[in-house]
Amino acid sequence: MSPPPRILLCGDPLGHLNQLFKRVQSVNKSSGPFDALLCVGQFFPESDEGIDEVADYVEGRCSVPIPTYFTGDYGAGAARFLSKASNLGFKTDGIEVCANLYWLKGSGKFSLHGLSMVYLSGRKYPDAGGRGRYSEDDVDALRALIDESGIVDIFMTNEWPSGVSEGADTTDALPAVSDPWGSDPVVAELAAELKPRYHVAGSKGIFYARQPYSNTDSVHVTRFLGLAAVGNKDKQKFIHAISPIPASTMSAAELQSKPLHTTSSPYMIAAKPERTGEATKRPANSDIDVQYWRYDVSRKRQRQGGPERLCFTFTSTGSCSLGEKCNFRHDTDAREQYLRNVCFDFLNKGKCERGPDCRFTHNVVDEGVIPQRTRTNGGRKSSGKNCWFCLSSPDVESHLILSLGETYYCALAKGPLVQDHVLLIPIEHHPDTLTMPSEAEKELGIYKNALSTYFKNQGKAVVFFEWIFQGIPHANLQGVPIPLSKASRTLFAFNFAAKQLEFEFTVLSKSSDNTEGRNLLRSQFDGKSNLFYAELPDGTILSYATDDKNKLHVQFGREVLAGLLKLTDRDNWKKCVSKEDETKMAENFKKGFQEFDPAR
Structure with a gap:
């Protein structure tokens, strides 16, 4: 030993x-x-x-x-x-x-x-x-x-x-x-x-x-x-x-x-009674007195001026391993309000000290009402009930989830083109990544850098691409790792595909980290157009806006990379679905990505 x-x-x-x-x-x-x-x-x-x-x-x-x-x-x-x-x-x-x-x-x-x-x-x-x-x-x-x-x-x-x-x-x-x-x-x-x-x-x-x-x-x-x-x-x-x-x-x-x-x-x-049968006295304004009520195992003591506090674990997850031994309240009504985006502090203490910085609702929400403002961590959000990418949806493929951040989560692509083909998905129900708030964009950049570093250690580069069109249910930025030997061919592959479909890409950037081009793309995108863009390993960003969403196949980005990698038999995710294989790939990815994971 x-x-x-x-x-x-x-x-x-x-x-x-x-x-x-x-x-x-x-x-x-x-x-x-x-x-x-x-x-x-x-x-x-x-x-x-x-x-x-x-x-x-x-x-x-x-x-x-x-x-x-x-x-x-x-x-x-x-x-x-x-x-x-x-x-x-x-x-x-x-x-x-x-x-x-x-x-x-x-x-x-x-x-x-x-x-x-x-x-x-x-x-x-x-x-x-x-x-x-x-x-x-x-x-x-x-x-x-x-x-x-x-x-x-x-x-x-x-x-x-x-x-x-x-x-x-x-x-x-x-x-x-x-x-x-x-x-x-x-x-x-x-x-x-x-x-x-x-x-x-x-x-x-x-x-x-x-x-x-x-x-x-x-x-x-x-x-x-x-x-x-x-x-x-x-x-x-x-x-x-x-x-x-x-x-x-x-x-x-x-x-x-x-x-x-x-x-x-x-x-x-402080919670133990003295011989006289009265609790240990402390000054009424003592911070210690305000907090010690929480440790009364008998759970008979209540904090002066209000009910006992809520259990955060139960409220956020729906269960608590301590069960009846937990010193905090397991309140199903409070959990329902929490899932409707009501602030935990508001539910717990009747007030929230975050002020305008709080992202949650500060009033009790009636059944069936979904607040506009959404929580961006822990999985609370407003969404379509049948959206595959919304964490609260019964259709979500939870076995694919790899990492959960504040505003984004990372998941293995369903029916991946290659092993470690991933998606970066907003936790909030949102149609594209380009119109997300600046803080969300910052976290997206952190995730992209982490993935690039992870793949680089494996001798691979990564291509990110997104296809935005009106009516898309939930944004997802795809990340496909490719061998470094193929990285220099990605520009040719996309331009060749564009030529076949009779259009040309606009080149926005060729910086080392895509930041400049992506910022320009964000500033130009109005949130209403149909847009495809790809971020290549050398920093080049290619974009193509079109009024006709049928101009490009929904699998366009995947099809281009499938051709580059000579995996044309995997150009459609539906050809590659195997939950057992996906589960194994997801577990292997999480183990390897652990030290790079921004949400770790």
């Missing part, structure tokens, strides 16, 4: 990267080697004076000694240093800022040397520049992980969970341990629900290793570690080493082992 991974944990770096990495190298030399460094709390400097030090690493003048992951994406220079990384798409295992430095953006789950890692980036409140705040979607995404199989090994947050010192021996602890400043009740909720084996947080400026505590309905214990900031004047510990065995490889006996002085969960204590 391989030795367990060796991990260094660090509190707020605050831009003091020279001091941090000097210490890491020292510890690595004396006690290493270590596999990774995990930083929680504010990563960037508190003022512009520290920006140059960070720039030395980001711009390559200094090197990061070991793989380093951080969640505190706020502080001076954060926007500057992360703007380029923001355009690289989204990967839950870290967006590379520079060599060996990875930004854990938003929230997510990934595997690190066999350890199950979960993180929440940002804080409850933004910094002075309005940066660094996590969103409701980030929190909801983590709640959706609760029902997944497996134990979370390490949970990373910037702020401490409210009330974490409850029930622990704090005789030797600093007064700041129980001070609510730098604590977050939402983090407490997530910690109670996720039940990680290790919970690491920063932001309070002190070091605190809490006694292990047991978790409700789980056999394992949790160890909380609060870490001080790098370079703090009180010489509080800011770096700590652990070497946890991944829970996935531990025996039941090892997981059930409880150290001496293990306490009860601090998140249950």
Whole structure:
């Protein structure tokens, strides 16, 4: 059996990267080697004076000694240093800022040397520049992980969970341990629900290793570690080493082992009655009091001023593996409203703090009414009931779905021309990709880049094409991988086919990434014309607009590539339908595409 991974944990770096990495190298030399460094709390400097030090690493003048992951994406220079990384798409295992430095953006789950890692980036409140705040979607995404199989090994947050010192021996602890400043009740909720084996947080400026505590309905214990900031004047510990065995490889006996002085969960204590029969009192305006009602296993306690909260998992999916043990409400009426595009926060709390940025409806929808505004993730949308591409349709071929993003999803083409022939499809019911909003266009570009990279690693190029005509039920941009040896022949193949049908393509672009030509195409397309266009591997975009939708066969793009690849017997998808083969191809694609998947 391989030795367990060796991990260094660090509190707020605050831009003091020279001091941090000097210490890491020292510890690595004396006690290493270590596999990774995990930083929680504010990563960037508190003022512009520290920006140059960070720039030395980001711009390559200094090197990061070991793989380093951080969640505190706020502080001076954060926007500057992360703007380029923001355009690289989204990967839950870290967006590379520079060599060996990875930004854990938003929230997510990934595997690190066999350890199950979960993180929440940002804080409850933004910094002075309005940066660094996590969103409701980030929190909801983590709640959706609760029902997944497996134990979370390490949970990373910037702020401490409210009330974490409850029930622990704090005789030797600093007064700041129980001070609510730098604590977050939402983090407490997530910690109670996720039940990680290790919970690491920063932001309070002190070091605190809490006694292990047991978790409700789980056999394992949790160890909380609060870490001080790098370079703090009180010489509080800011770096700590652990070497946890991944829970996935531990025996039941090892997981059930409880150290001496293990306490009860601090998140249950506030809900326990005192000997007088009354609940523990807290100030009426306490954030902790507002949140602790959620952990009452008896489910008899109600939050003052309103009913208990909804279960996000049940509301969004229709089921919850916890069943009656779930501390949240399973409300079928609320789920019906959710499916009609009503905002979850509105249903749950009676209000939504997103304001005009929220994409959902803020009023109860009558039966049969489909709102115009649609949700663009999770599968809620307005659509034709019989549309193959709408995720809520009974006709959707779910076995073909490969990746689900915010505004687009990727699916294997039904009856594919070649293995890994894919479609990029708007989640919203929409007739073409060219008139989708700019944010959707941005995500489409990210998906296209990911597919191009994936195919390039296989020695292939990719041709994208779309046939838009009035009355088309649901847009789909097709992506067909071809051998690199055939890439230079694609222009000839399309022009030859056009000549046979007595028309000529308009050449819009020959840029490396099609962006310029596609933007021009979007600006010229009125959403009313019939249009075919193809994006070729060398950056050329060919387009042809026609008033006669019968001028080109609906399978035109596929027929051209079938001829190029000498697969004329597969020029029609109906000749290639086999659900068993499609299912196998979809599973194989997902495995290979996993590391490139923007929605991962």
